[in-house]
Amino acid sequence: MERLSRGQRLTDLAVAALLALVGVLEIWVPFESLMGDGSRVVSTIGVLWYAAHLSQRRSRPWVALAGLLVWPLLGLVVGADDMHLLFFGQLIPTLVLAYTIARHATGRYRWIGTLGVVAFVTFADLFVPLLREPSELIYHWGNLTLVYLVGHGLRVSADRAAREAVRAHDAESRVREAELAAIADERARIARELHDIVAHSMGMIVVQAGAAEQVVEDDPAFARRALSTIRTTGSSALSEMRRLVGVLRDPAPGADFAPQPGLSALPDLVETARAGGLDVRLQVEGDREELPAGVDLAAYRIVQEALTNVRRHSAASCADVHLAVGPSAVRIEVTDGGPARPVAGPPGHGLVGMRERAALYGGRLEAAPQGTGFTVRAELPLERV
Template structure:
């Protein structure tokens, strides 16, 4: 005696078969229609703009036209042949038989499974109404209508429902072939083959459409992920640019605010000049921050470095640092005005951050900025002498414990271009060395 698991394993195919038959005959539902290609659903012309629909469904129109043609053709054929029958058909029976061959076709686009169920009932009913020859089931109108309805089911329904529809169709054709005697077995096999080919064709198209839909959904997900990544990258760029701008200008402003009262010593004119200089630096910082935000959020697809400062503004940068008490010496070599925009911006920001660090950690120090171009590389070296000994010791301690976001930003900028940055104490002072590859922009 087989164990319960073994019995369940043997009964599982039968359960699946029963599920397919029940779903196709009663409980199953068709899936949503696939979007029409534009050539099958053109927009409504302007002179028909008052209609409640915006597109013209050519497939539905074709179904309705074909259903009407079949209805009229069957009606005309039966009206001309009924006088030769032993039991003539009345007008109501003729209309019913014609409707049985056309109504499912009119419904197949919106309700394919219901249209098939209706066809499965109306075709035998129409045969019984004719009441003379089983060959009527294989008439051209019935074949056209049934194959189109089965195709709609295979395209829109789940696989188990399609299998159930195929099995019921094959069983019905087989029974009709047996009851018809020896005259129709060959035609029955042809009918079974036609239904099978139609089901396979419809299912193949459904599988391709499903795969295309999944691919489109994956592409949409990928686009959303890339959009999210772009947002994060933009935030990182904004944070990096704003850090460089704010750190430099705020350092200068803070030093100026502390130095102005000491220099003025009660002199109103000197105090006014010092405050005016602080105001000028503040306005410059605000202007540059607006420029940074405007470029980074530009929707025209331009690069985020195009309007940003470059090495052409080094003298201006050095003058700002000198106003904060540093002694800045620029030593430039090679053609620095013909650099790619991204390289020039990154070099400017590295020098700017190095000067800001000197203002904070080595006030009053002498800073040497060396920039030279050698082949396809740009070499940057910024070194301060440490200023006051106490300030230099504090700077060393602070830099040894925490590199800060400025040095991290320098390294990120260099890495973005494929370069490198080294930073660390040199004697009493501190030095930053960067090597940036010079790569022409595409």
């Protein structure tokens, strides 16, 4: 049994009521479609019986199918020759039932219902003389076949649409899972890098504190400079530690413990890209020497990933890298001339990683087509210590 909404049940009741009304009017007006001689009262009972059963055609389909029995039973009571033949009271409801079976029936009811309708129409052809005319046979069998095929076609289309919707949902779920996995991997990588920065800062503090302790009486000026360095380094390390506790650290086996790169390594990065066939034009504005270590690393990684995306996804032969270090933020822009080219295999997660790095420092990243090419813009706010 199909579970119906209230609106669907009301629709079925309205259709059944309309069929009953038109069928009764066909008998008592009467319409020109009324054929044969018979009792109007008996025919009215048959029409109302059939319509009442059809009101359950989707919620209780076996009840609707049982409504077909009314006409053979009445034929046995009053005789087939004395029954009215109704277009609106008999044929139209039968076509509605056939459409419903083809469109909505499931399981064994679909085949039993189809056979029931066919048997009913065949019974009428065999025992009602007016229906044996060739024109009548062609008319009602043609209509029955057409209505059934329409219902079946709509059913196939709906099933195909449902399968496509499920497939699209599964694909979207897989993409989302891959994106979440990429975010987790990128956060773990960022955590490892921040851990190295903090560890380096702590090591520097220990060294400076030891040196200051040794010369605090003999060289107070050196001790003061050491303490100033400790304060600056400790403040920077504390800021990085706040970010680190918000990122899941999951060190991978064989992690790289080499010193983390910064913007000072951009020339080497540009030379590597040029060696790979991409002509990179680098423009740097502002003083990058006093940047916090975490921001320095994040800016480098964003430029690195943006250039990697140019090599992977663009047919451009050159790219422009513009880096501006201001008093309140570091601004990065990487532009290529395109055009884009298709890449085999699953999509990468470079943009996800860049956005994660920018968000970690309260910044933002925009990546969008520009002309025939593509542009990545990032802004990393500075917290001067």
